[in-house]
Amino acid sequence: MDAFTLGDLLDVVGASVRLHTSPAGLTDPVTEVLLYDAHAPLPRVPGALLLAVGVPAAAAGPLMRTAAEAGLTGIVVRGPDGPTAEAEAYGVALLSVAADTAWHRAHLLLASAIGARPVSPAGGHGDLFALADAIAAATGGAVLVEDPRRRILAYSTVPDQPVDENRRQGILGLQVPDSPENSEDYRALFAADGPLWLPALRGDWLPRLAVAVRAGGETLGSVWVVDDGTLAADARETLAQGASTAALLLLRARAAQELARHQYSDLLRRLLDGTADAVTAADRLGVEGPVRVAAFVLDVAGLPDAEQTGLRLLDVVRLQCEARYGRHACVPVDGVVYALLPAAGEHAGGRHKRLAEDIVARAGQSLRVPVRAGLGEVVAGLGEAAMSRADADLVLRVLGPALPVATIEEVRPRVTLLRLTEVLGERRELSAGAWRRVLAYDDEHGTDHARTLACWFDAGCDMTGAAKLLAVHPNTCRYRLKQVREQLGVNLDDPDERLVLWLQLRTLAGVGGTG
Structure with missing residues (x-):
């Protein structure tokens, strides 16, 4: 695997971290994140980033020389006024986070970015497949790795593995078939402290040796080995060790997905406010051709848990959009949830309006508060997405209980009078x-x-x-x-x-x- 570089890091964290200067360019490796401790010597960790904890940005100049001597790649300060001149003089990169960012959050963001390269939100489990093959070779049985919802994340491909119809059907659908017997097995498995042997549920199926995958008390999934009676004598120990490795890989995949989603959301926000490059955005969002922006908002004032309810609204919008368009671009901005809708072949907004009406109805039922939805004009491409977003915002302002969903075309006179006012x-x-x-x-x-x-x-x-x-x-x-x-x-x-x-x-x- 190629070294993780400063450029890679900035690509992952997006606008959350600002680069002020990088005298050696963006190809310097970034290996880990250190916290500055004024009472302890700075360790020599080539490639590390140092978080200047407890040091005002304007007073971080003396750290630059120390960092350079320790072989560090850069220093991260809090706030915009960092010692750029000193950084350039000593050849150390200077980065910053917002002045109100907690240091532990900055550490978590950067450490996760370094430890988990960004992947698409759809996931990427190549390491889990390699682990499944390794466990299968060591135990002598075919292996499945699942998440807590019984979705199959990876499976072994070792030749001549013992399999049965239950495994074959699961792999074909990447989902364990649902049945009362299966549910009982999962309850027993997740209640066990270690690997558990489970008998065959039907006459033509094979028994299983399974173990829950946990980290910090949280169940991340499970690993299953088909037992045809020829498993290795140390199969239980091997499976327990494999579960520990699976936990690390699943945590890493989760961190990568969260970082990718963070990067994805940041790009979409910049696209909607007109500050993102449309060509780059199209490539990274996977969106081409005409688009329309839809805006969804809670139609209630003074809601006590408005922030949490807004996040639940985001989940509803994302789920419904992904059900129709696959991986999808949704982002919350100032209490409004925006969705970028592909508009190729869209006529008169009918399909988009039906989607918005469905989301408003579902969200209203699940959140128990009314929701409004405004749809902007269809524009030629991502370069004009900010204009469609502005339309959608205007539509929201003229909606009400009698008209909770509308396209800009349907309320153009009202919007025009609003702007004229x-x-x-x-x-x-x-x-x-x-x-x-x-x-x-x-x-x-x-x-x-x-x-x-x-x-x-x-x-x-x-x-x-x-x-x-x-x-x-x-x-x-x-x-x-x-x-x-x-x-x-x-x-x-x-x-x-x-x-x-x-x-x-x-x-x-x-x-x-x-x-």
């Missing part, structure tokens, strides 16, 4: 005009000119239609409009004046003809 309200010259005189006159004289104007506009400037909306006689409507012309000086014959007045009444005053 914000733009008009931010600019003095756009918020000035006759609408203020109309409202002031209504307040002073108890009239209803603003609503009369809104109804008239909504009725296409038809007096009968406006009167019907107002539930008054058309002559009443005519009189009010005459008052607007004569008392307030509004030229209702000018189409531009009508358009601006209508927009300002609708957006800034919130007055609509239909209520």
